[in-house]
Every structure is written in C-alpha cells, then in structure tokens.
Amino acid sequence: MQILDGKLAAQHTKDTLKKEVDEIIAAGKRAPHLAAILVGNNGASETYVASKVKNCTEIGFASTLIRLGEDSSEATLLQEIEKLNNDDAVDGILVQLPLPKHISEQKVTESVNPLKDVDGFHPISAGKLVLGLPTFISATPYGIMLLLEHYNIPTRGKHAVVIGRSNIVGRPMSILLSSNHPHGNCTVTLCHSHTQNLKELCQRADILVAALGKPEFVTADMVKEGAVVIDVGITRVPDSTAKRGYVIKGDVAFNGVAPKTSFITPVPGGVGLMTIAGLLKNTLQAYRTRQQ
C-alpha cells in the first residue's frame, strides 16, 4: 500500500506554477489575481478560503478576499460579482459555497463571467467538460486527476466506481475518468443514494472514489484487493477530546481499508490540498487566456 500524498503532489504543482509566475513578473507583467467572496461565518468555509488566499500568496498570485455578512442579500452578492466580472485586474472569481439559504447558488454560479470561472461551476464550463473541450475543470476532480497523474496511476481500461453525483465532485469526476485522455479511459459506474447493490459495485472497482460526505462509509469489505482508493469526504465529527472539539473524517474507514489497497489518499493530507492546486492552475489558465 502506498499513500497518495496530496501535500507532496500539490507542492509539485505549486512549485511549477511559482516558476511561471516568477517569469511573468520578470517580464514586467502583473501577477495573476484571484478574488474570493465569502458570505457569512461558516467555520469550514473560513478555513478553506484562508487556505486558498495563503496558497495564492505563496506562489506569487495577487488575491482579494471580499467578506459579506450572513444577512447580505442575493442582490448585494450579485453586485459584488458583477464588479469583479468587470474588473480587468481580476482573472479568477470564486464564491465559497455553501451560501446562506436565502441566496440561490444556481443564480450566483451563473452570474460569474465564464472566462473567470476558476471553480468550473458555471454551466458553460460544465458543458464544455462533457463535450471534451478545453475548459475550467471543477477544482476537486481536477486536483484528483493531477494526483493520479503525479503518481502515474494507470487508468486505461480500469473499472472506476464513483460514489456521489454532485455537480462539483462526483459527476465531473465520472466524466473525467471516462474521457479519452491519458489519465482517463476508465469504464465508470456512477453511484448515488438510489444505487442498489452499492457494496457489490464497489467490490468490482479498480479505482474507487468516495465523495458522499458520510464519515467512514467505505469499509474494508467493500474494497477489492489492490484497488486505488480516493477519499474526497471531509466531515467535521464532534469529539470532546479533540482540541477544536471536532475531528476531520473522510468517507473511507482508512485503518481497515488501507492495507487492502495499492494506493490510498489520507484525510487530511490528500484530496483537499489537490483541490487548491486545481484552483491555482485554473487561475493561471484564466490569466493566460485573458492576456491573449
């Protein structure tokens, strides 16, 4: 069993990006610029956005964080997005999800200029992904593909099972793994809460991606000997003995599953860090496209 180390692979991506940014700056041009909007005070979202901003700084990107109160109206948020859409100095826009319930995520997602849609959530980005056209790939599945590439995991002809069909993780993941490119060409089974015989399907997976948000859902008896297991889940589970009052759990019961696998991602230290790598790559791509 080998750990797929997200920290190591993300650092590799970041080092490459930093070199590119250094060259841009040395040529007298401005740095790529990511703008993030955070609405409300969701603890997990605060952590994610802070980490994204920190990573931008590390590789020389400019970044802006716009904070709006929990009670901010949808109209206020849409106005902020419009300002960023029209700001020539901003290359990428991300609106941290989830949003407060009174704001339509769909409306917000569709209001981001597709040329700056570095989260890859806009219907134009999603549509291009389905058609196999160049686009911004949703950051988490993109990060997973970068991880598979980094560790040179063979995918061609393999049976991949993806648990979870959300628009931001499971569905784009299934499309990427089934696409005709060097790290795709899998035969993919996409599972969800109505799937029957989930355990049997998982047992037939050469590559198993768990993205359902149910802590330690995937147990050893669901995993084939030698499988590659990618754990996307991040859930804060209350734990009074932990310093912060909670522990982070993935969707895979790591201790039981790991010995059966050929490769497995840990949580934390796996997919989460690769998601940021995907986002940063998308931002540089947005910058280059807009510069042209």
Ligand SMILES: NC(=O)c1ccc[n+]([C@@H]2O[C@H](COP(=O)([O-])OP(=O)(O)OC[C@H]3O[C@@H](n4cnc5c(N)ncnc54)[C@H](OP(=O)(O)O)[C@@H]3O)[C@@H](O)[C@H]2O)c1
């Ligand atoms: N590491 C990262 O960077 C990163 C990024 C994004 C998300 N995440 C984490 O990944 C997890 C999934 O996120 P998400 O946004 O995709 O979640 P989501 O929107 O809640 O989607 C969950 C999916 O799992 C399916 N599901 C739920 N229970 C199931 C079950 N018992 N059997 C089979 N399928 C089941 C649901 O099926 P239905 O469609 O039928 O309801 C749904 O498609 C969460 O823990 C989230 O925090 C991590």
